[in-house]
Amino acid sequence: xxxxxxxxxWLGHATFRMETSAGKIVIIDPxxxxxxxxxxxxxxxxxxxxxxxxxGHLDHIGDAVEIIxxxxxxxxxxxxxxxxxxxxxxxxxxxxxxxxxxxxxxxxVTMVHAHHSSSAEDGGQIIYTGQPCGYVIEFANGVxxxxxxxxxxFGDMAIIRDLYAPDVALLPIGDHYTMSPRExxxxxxxxxxxxxVPMHFGTFPLLTGTPAELKKLVSGVEVVxxxxxxxxx
Ligand code: NI
Ligand code: MN
Numbered sequence: 225x226x227x228x229x230x231x232x233x234w235l236g237h238a239t240f241r242m243e244t245s246a247g248k249i250v251i252i253d254p255x256x257x258x259x260x261x262x263x264x265x266x267x268x269x270x271x272x273x274x275x276x277x278x279x280g281h282l283d284h285i286g287d288a289v290e291i292i293x294x295x296x297x298x299x300x301x302x303x304x305x306x307x308x309x310x311x312x313x314x315x316x317x318x319x320x321x322x323x324x325x326x327x328x329x330x331x332x333v334t335m336v337h338a339h340h341s342s343s344a345e346d347g348g349q350i351i352y353t354g355q356p357c358g359y360v361i362e363f364a365n366g367v368x369x370x371x372x373x374x375x376x377x378f379g380d381m382a383i384i385r386d387l388y389a390p391d392v393a394l395l396p397i398g399d400h401y402t403m404s405p406r407e408x409x410x411x412x413x414x415x416x417x418x419x420x421v422p423m424h425f426g427t428f429p430l431l432t433g434t435p436a437e438l439k440k441l442v443s444g445v446e447v448v449x450x451x452x453x454x455x456x457x
Pocket of ligand 1: 279
């Protein structure tokens with residue numbers, strides 16, 4: 225996997241930090257301080273320019289409010305999720321919806337479909353936070369990374385391949401709440417990325433899928449097994 229200077233760091237579960245060649249920091253799914261898989265050395269967020277949110281569940285945006293208060297990054301997500309984060313102190317949001325692309329910092333971000341649910345809990349109330357989504361992030365050097373969010377496999381991943389041709393797919397494999405390795409292997413056949421990075425596994429006992437299972441099921445796609453805190457560039 226060669227990202228031509230873009231740095232991709234896995235912070236555990238579904239949280240990734242990306243650093244562009246211009247030094248901008250993009251974080252997707254900010255669950256950091258309370259993420260049991262995030263290394264201690266990464267729990268303090270030093271800088272973030274853009275925050276991408278796939279859906280409202282705690283294990284994805286559980287630390288969004290605290291990070292927003294500290295850094296006021298540009299927050300990207302469904303309009304309903306961005307609207308709720310505004311009520312929690314976000315001053316700089318750019319809500320969007322599926323099929324749309326916008327330039328944020330020095331990356332192009334396309335919001336794509338995901339099959340899942342999405343809500344947040346606020347003071348004992350369940351808040352509707354719009355639909356869940358995934359993102360294709362295109363960097364200035366041409367590298368494209370697809371973060372699937374939480375989802376099962378779906379046939380329209382073939383459209384994501386045809387239109388955006390991601391080089392790298394970040395796919396959940398944990399099973400129970402998302403795709404299993406079997407579904408993720410099918411997703412690889414639809415997406416045909418050069419490399420796949422498994423995520424959203426092992427955090428809780430229910431998330432039983434493993435990268436080893438995925439490796440047995442795919443061919444022609446490099447399975448890159450990252451460790452939390454590891455950076456690839
Ligand atoms: Ni979820
Ligand atoms: Mn999740």
